[in-house]
Amino acid sequence: MRDKPFAITLDVGSSLANKTGSWRVERPVYVDLLPPCNNACPAGENVQGWLYDAEDGSYERAWRTLMEDNPFPAVMGRVCYHPCQTVCNRGQVDEVVGINSVERFLGDHAIAQGWSVPISAEQTGKHVLVVGAGPSGLSAAYHLRRLGHDVTVRDAGEAAGGMMRYGIPKYRLPRAVLDAEIARIVAMGVRIELNHPVSDVEALLVGGDFDAVFLAVGAQIGKHADIPAGEAARILDAVGVLHDLEGGQPPLLGRQVAVYGGGNTAIDVARTAKRLGAEQAVIVYRRTRDRMPANDSEVEEALEEGVLMRWLSTVKYADAGRLVVERMELDESGFPVPTGEVDELAADSLVLALGQETDLTLLDGVPGLVVQDGVVEVDETQMTGRRGLFAGGNMVPAERTVTVAIGHGKKAARNIDAWLRATTYAPADKHPLADYARLNTWYYADAPHAVRPRLEAARRTTTFDEVVHGLDEASALYEARRCLSCGNCFECDNCFGVCPDNAVLKLGPGNRYEIDLEFCKGCGICVEECPSGSILMVSETGQP
Ligand SMILES: Cc1cc2nc3c(=O)[nH]c(=O)nc-3n(C[C@H](O)[C@H](O)[C@H](O)COP(=O)(O)OP(=O)(O)OC[C@H]3O[C@@H](n4cnc5c(N)ncnc54)[C@H](O)[C@@H]3O)c2cc1C
Ligand code: SF4
Numbered sequence: 001m002r003d004k005p006f007a008i009t010l011d012v013g014s015s016l017a018n019k020t021g022s023w024r025v026e027r028p029v030y031v032d033l034l035p036p037c038n039n040a041c042p043a044g045e046n047v048q049g050w051l052y053d054a055e056d057g058s059y060e061r062a063w064r065t066l067m068e069d070n071p072f073p074a075v076m077g078r079v080c081y082h083p084c085q086t087v088c089n090r091g092q093v094d095e096v097v098g099i100n101s102v103e104r105f106l107g108d109h110a111i112a113q114g115w116s117v118p119i120s121a122e123q124t125g126k127h128v129l130v131v132g133a134g135p136s137g138l139s140a141a142y143h144l145r146r147l148g149h150d151v152t153v154r155d156a157g158e159a160a161g162g163m164m165r166y167g168i169p170k171y172r173l174p175r176a177v178l179d180a181e182i183a184r185i186v187a188m189g190v191r192i193e194l195n196h197p198v199s200d201v202e203a204l205l206v207g208g209d210f211d212a213v214f215l216a217v218g219a220q221i222g223k224h225a226d227i228p229a230g231e232a233a234r235i236l237d238a239v240g241v242l243h244d245l246e247g248g249q250p251p252l253l254g255r256q257v258a259v260y261g262g263g264n265t266a267i268d269v270a271r272t273a274k275r276l277g278a279e280q281a282v283i284v285y286r287r288t289r290d291r292m293p294a295n296d297s298e299v300e301e302a303l304e305e306g307v308l309m310r311w312l313s314t315v316k317y318a319d320a321g322r323l324v325v326e327r328m329e330l331d332e333s334g335f336p337v338p339t340g341e342v343d344e345l346a347a348d349s350l351v352l353a354l355g356q357e358t359d360l361t362l363l364d365g366v367p368g369l370v371v372q373d374g375v376v377e378v379d380e381t382q383m384t385g386r387r388g389l390f391a392g393g394n395m396v397p398a399e400r401t402v403t404v405a406i407g408h409g410k411k412a413a414r415n416i417d418a419w420l421r422a423t424t425y426a427p428a429d430k431h432p433l434a435d436y437a438r439l440n441t442w443y444y445a446d447a448p449h450a451v452r453p454r455l456e457a458a459r460r461t462t463t464f465d466e467v468v469h470g471l472d473e474a475s476a477l478y479e480a481r482r483c484l485s486c487g488n489c490f491e492c493d494n495c496f497g498v499c500p501d502n503a504v505l506k507l508g509p510g511n512r513y514e515i516d517l518e519f520c521k522g523c524g525i526c527v528e529e530c531p532s533g534s535i536l537m538v539s540e541t542g543q544p
C-alpha cells in the first residue's frame with residue numbers, strides 16, 4: 001500500500017502568512033468528467049448521477065434523474081444487456097457495479113410507490129403521430145409529451161409493448177411490470193390506439209392531422225431458410241411461437257423440439273418449449289458457443305434448465321418427427337464448413353430463430369426514403385429522407401436491443417421538438433472520459449458485487465415465474481455505494497483535508513469546493529488524493 005501524503009497540520013486560516021504570490025506555475029481545477037457507464041448506456045442515462053442519489057436512500061430523486069432519459073427502469077433492470085457494466089471502472093478494482101440491479105430496484109420501488117411524471121412544459125398545440133408501441137415508439141411518445149406536444153401512438157397489436165410483450169418471455173419480464181411502466185406513460189396523456197395498423201404513412205403525412213410522424217414498427221417478420229422438408233414436417237418461426245403464446249394460444253410444439261439459430265430468440269424459444277412441457281429442447285447452431293450471439297447469462301440459464309446445445313451443426317432436412325443434421329467443422333479462419341457427416345435428431349417440431357425482418361409496405365409511395373439491407377436510413381437527427389418523417393428502433397440500422405430502441409426514441413423526440421419549433425437540437429458537448437487511470441482507487445475498500453437471487457432450477461421448467469429476482473433495499477444501497485463516482489466529485493473532503501495551505505474552501509453540502517488561489521501553491525496534492533479523479537492541474541495559462 002502506498003503512503004498517503006496526508007498533511008493536515010494547520011487549522012483553517014492559520015496559514016495566512018503563506019499567500020502564494022506569483023510563483024505558482026500550475027493550479028488545480030475541479031472538473032466533471034464523463035463516467036464510462038454514462039457513455040456506454042444507449043439510452044444516455046446519467047448512471048453515475050442516479051447512483052449518487054440512491055446512495056443515501058434518496059430513491060425518488062434517483063428515479064427522477066433516471067427518468068429524465070429512460071421511462072422504463074423496471075423493464076431495463078430486467079432485460080437490458082447492461083453495456084454500462086461492461087465498461088464500469090470498478091471492474092478493475094474488484095467487480096463491476098451492479099448498475100442494472102440498482103436500476104431495477106428503483107424501477108420497482110417507483111411502481112410500488114405509485115410515482116408519476118408531471119408535465120411542466122407549456123403545451124405547444126402540435127400533434128405527433130407515433131407508429132408502433134414498442135420501446136422506441138413509447139420512449140419517443142414519453143419524451144414528446146414531456147416537451148409539451150400532443151401524442152397519438154398507433155399499434156397494430158392488441159396490447160402495447162412490442163417485443164417487450166410479444167418477444168421477451170414472462171419469466172424474464174413479468175407483464176405486471178411492463179403494464180405499470182406503460183400505464184405511467186398513458187397517465188401523462190399519451191393516447192395509444194391499439195388494433196390500428198398503419199398502412200399508408202404518406203397519406204397520414206399529407207393529411208394534415210399530424211405535424212410530424214415517428215416510425216418505430218420494429219422487425220416483426222421471422223427470417224426463413226430454404227430447408228428441404230417432407231410434407232408432414234412441422235416448421236414454425238420463433239417470433240410467431242412467442243407471439244401466439246402471449247396471445248393466449250400456446251403453440252403445439254410436441255415433446256421433442258429443435259430450435260435453429262444462435263441468438264437470444266433461439267434461447268428464449270427453447271426455454272419456453274421446456275416450460276410448455278417439452279421433454280427435450282435442443283438448439284442447433286452452426287458455430288461454436290464462443291461465436292454464439294446470445295447473451296452468455298441466458299445461455300447459462302438455458303443450460304441449467306436442461307436445454308441441450310448442438311454446436312457446429314446445420315439442419316439439412318426436416319420431416320415428421322425427425323431432422324437430418326450435418327456436422328460442421330471450423331476451417332483455418334474459424335469459419336464453419338460442412339463435413340458431409342450427418343446424424344438424425346428426433347424432433348416433433350423445428351422452430352426457426354434466424355433473425356427478423358421489417359415489413360416496410362406501409363412506406364410504399366413515401367418519397368425520398370433510402371432503404372438499405374431492409375432497414376430505413378436516417379440522419380443524425382433520426383429523420384428519414386422524407387421531411388417530417390422520423391424513425392428509430394429495429395427498423396433503422398443499429399444494434400437491435402430494447403435500450404438502443406429507447407435511446408432512438410429519446411433522440412428522435414428531441415429532434416422532432418426542435419423541428420416543430422423550427423430550430424435545431426444541439427446536444428451538450430461531452431466531457432472528457434473518466435478513465436480508470438484518472439482514479440486514485442486505493443481509497444476504496446474491496447466490496448464484492450451483490451448477487452441477485454434466482455428461482456431454483458427445478459421450478460423454472462414448470463412455471464413462467466420470474467427467474468432472476470431483484471435486490472432487497474439493503475443490497476441495492478450497498479451496490480449503489482460501490483460506485484467510485486468516476487470523474488465527479490462526491491464531497492469526500494479529501495482535498496479539503498490534505499491541502500497543506502488550507503486553500504480548499506468548502507461551499508456547503510451539494511455545492512462542493514473552491515480553490516482559494518490566494519493561498520494555493522500549486523503543489524497538486526489534492527489531485528493526487530482525489531479518489532474520483534475530479535481535480536486536474538492546469539497551467540496558469542489554463543492549459544491542462
Ligand atoms: C424473443 C426476443 C427476445 C428479446 N430479448 C431482448 C432482451 O432481453 N433485451 C433486449 O435489449 N432486447 C431484446 N430483444 C430485442 C428487442 O426486443 C428489440 O430490439 C426491441 O423491442 C425493438 O424495439 P422497436 O420499438 O424498434 O420495435 P418492436 O418492439 O418490435 O415494436 C414495434 C411495434 O410496432 C408495431 N407495428 C408494426 N407494424 C405496424 C404497423 N404497420 N402499424 C402499426 N403498428 C405496427 C408492432 O405491433 C409493435 O408493437 C429481443 C427480441 C426478441 C424477438
Ligand atoms: S439502461 Fe442498460 S446500459 Fe443503461 S444504465 Fe441501465 S443497464 Fe446500463
Ligand code: SF4
Pocket residue numbers: 035036037038047048051087088089090097099482483484485486
Ligand atoms: S464506478 Fe460508478 S461511475 Fe465509475 S463506471 Fe462504475 S458505475 Fe460508473
